[in-house]
Amino acid sequence: MNETAFKRMKDLPSTHLLGTGTPMCAGCGGLSALHEIYDVLGPKTVFVNAAGCMTLLSVYPFTPFRGSWLYTSMASAPAGAQGVRDALDILLEQERMPEEEDIDVVTLTGDGAAYGMGLSSTSSAIERGLDFLYICYDNEGYGNTGHQASGATPHAAKTTTSQGPGGFAGYKKNLFSIWAAHEPTYVATVIGSEPVDLARKIEKAKSLKGPRLILALAPCPTGWEYEPRDSIEIGRLAVKTGVWPLKEYVDGQVVHTAVPSPRLPVEEYFAKQGRFAHLFEPKRDDELLAELQARVDSYWAAV
Numbered sequence: 001m002n003e004t005a006f007k008r009m010k011d012l013p014s015t016h017l018l019g020t021g022t023p024m025c026a027g028c029g030g031l032s033a034l035h036e037i038y039d040v041l042g043p044k045t046v047f048v049n050a051a052g053c054m055t056l057l058s059v060y061p062f063t064p065f066r067g068s069w070l071y072t073s074m075a076s077a078p079a080g081a082q083g084v085r086d087a088l089d090i091l092l093e094q095e096r097m098p099e100e101e102d103i104d105v106v107t108l109t110g111d112g113a114a115y116g117m118g119l120s121s122t123s124s125a126i127e128r129g130l131d132f133l134y135i136c137y138d139n140e141g142y143g144n145t146g147h148q149a150s151g152a153t154p155h156a157a158k159t160t161t162s163q164g165p166g167g168f169a170g171y172k173k174n175l176f177s178i179w180a181a182h183e184p185t186y187v188a189t190v191i192g193s194e195p196v197d198l199a200r201k202i203e204k205a206k207s208l209k210g211p212r213l214i215l216a217l218a219p220c221p222t223g224w225e226y227e228p229r230d231s232i233e234i235g236r237l238a239v240k241t242g243v244w245p246l247k248e249y250v251d252g253q254v255v256h257t258a259v260p261s262p263r264l265p266v267e268e269y270f271a272k273q274g275r276f277a278h279l280f281e282p283k284r285d286d287e288l289l290a291e292l293q294a295r296v297d298s299y300w301a302a303v
């Protein structure tokens with residue numbers, strides 16, 4: 001962090017969360033989703049944060065979180081959450097802490113941890129019925145280290161590790177369904193550009209106990225290659241084209257909380273991002289665009 005950024009952070013009022021003084025990229029969609037989520041969760045939370053872009057928010061001795069924050073390795077945030085929950089439960093059981101001072105345990109990671117490195121410890125935590133809220137901001141790559149491909153990278157996107165003519169050859173993992181298959185308390189997708197839907201889901205998640213996931217698509221100007229001012233529009237297009245379905249899993253049922261109608265063509269979303277520029281230039285790739293559209297169509301045909 002340079003000296004100016006350090007001075008700006010130091011001067012932030014103590015109530016200022018995730019402000020412009022942090023060393024984050026302008027227009028970060030993950031940061032705006034987290035800001036909205038924190039507005040609902042409030043300071044009675046302990047964030048267990050795996051390595052990634054959001055760990056840059058808390059640079060010793062400063063933090064924008066008004067509650068507690070703990071840093072873990074990429075693979076072990078749910079294990080860290082278990083330790084914190086256990087410690088809180090012991091304090092409650094031994095009456096060393098009154099019930100009203102109990103704290104919500106919140107795991108915060110990127111997609112690299114949530115879809116890949118931390119999946120095993122996540123699965124085990126859900127299996128044990130851990131009472132925690134897992135927030136994944138999904139920028140579809142290892143953002144903090146230069147946007148390498150992750151388990152969340154979509155088909156055809158260029159990343160620093162998928163530079164071939166067709167972009168990423170694999171397909172985005174379905175983390176929503178992987179979580180739902182564990183039959184946890186709650187799973188929901190959100191996006192910062194739909195704040196009302198997001199706030200309702202966070203309120204619901206906060207009111208429940210047990211393993212809960214909030215999966216936030218996080219438009220990332222740096223990794224997705226677009227102007228920071230376009231983050232909200234790109235987020236809205238992700239929903240309007242049907243690329244990012246807004247839905248929740250509760251009581252064994254999946255319910256869509258928004259059904260785009262009419263659905264916009266997916267190319268309106270792709271055309272705004274440099275990581276998909278090869279779909280349009282130097283020559284339009286009709287075959288690949290048709291495949292991408294067909295995959296989204298078949299998802300919605302089954303809803």
Ligand SMILES: Cc1ncc(C[n+]2csc(CCOP(=O)(O)OP(=O)(O)O)c2C)c(N)n1
Binds near residue numbers: 054110117144
């Ligand atoms: C085991 C391990 N491998 C690699 C790293 C280096 N590393 C730090 S942050 C990061 C990217 C994490 O990606 P993601 O979870 O998607 O979060 P983002 O950076 O996109 O916010 C990596 C690879 C690490 N900390 N630990």
Ligand code: SF4
Binds near residue numbers: 024031144223
């Ligand atoms: S790389 Fe992307 S996710 Fe990371 S801070 Fe920048 S905009 Fe946000």
Ligand SMILES: [Mg+2]
Binds near residue numbers: 138141142
């Ligand atoms: Mg990421």
